[in-house]
Amino acid sequence: MDGVFDLPYSRVHHKAYGNANVPAIEMIQHSVNSMRGYFGGCTFCSITEHEGRIIQSCSEDSIIREIEAISDTSPNFTAFIFPIWAAPQPTCTGWTAKMKRLKAACRKPSCVYPGICPDLNTDHSHLIKL
Numbered sequence: 001m002d003g004v005f006d007l008p009y010s011r012v013h014h015k016a017y018g019n020a021n022v023p024a025i026e027m028i029q030h031s032v033n034s035m036r037g038y039f040g041g042c043t044f045c046s047i048t049e050h051e052g053r054i055i056q057s058c059s060e061d062s063i064i065r066e067i068e069a070i071s072d073t074s075p076n077f078t079a080f081i082f083p084i085w086a087a088p089q090p091t092c093t094g095w096t097a098k099m100k101r102l103k104a105a106c107r108k109p110s111c112v113y114p115g116i117c118p119d120l121n122t123d124h125s126h127l128i129k130l
Helices: 023-028 047-051 060-073 100-105 125-129
Strands: none
């Protein structure tokens, strides 16, 4: 994930929009995405379908580099990073199955329903430290 988020994104709307107001750009222009994927398997949400159910997190160094890039290159940066988010599941950064082979072999649609899987590492210390 670090290689993807280390790319030189412009953080502005596409030039095809011209001078049009693009409301979503205000929310994401100065936000930092820390992961992809979601293990919830909720039937009302498509995140698992288009990002996968295995959490893929960025390293702490990558997140810090992205914050520095925003502060160094964004013309209207106001020293406020929206959230360090993980799409709509910000508390999942760093959460993984305790054993890699289990993560690859498990076929349950959800790690949190009907109860939290005992093999799911739900430690928040990585996010708190960050």
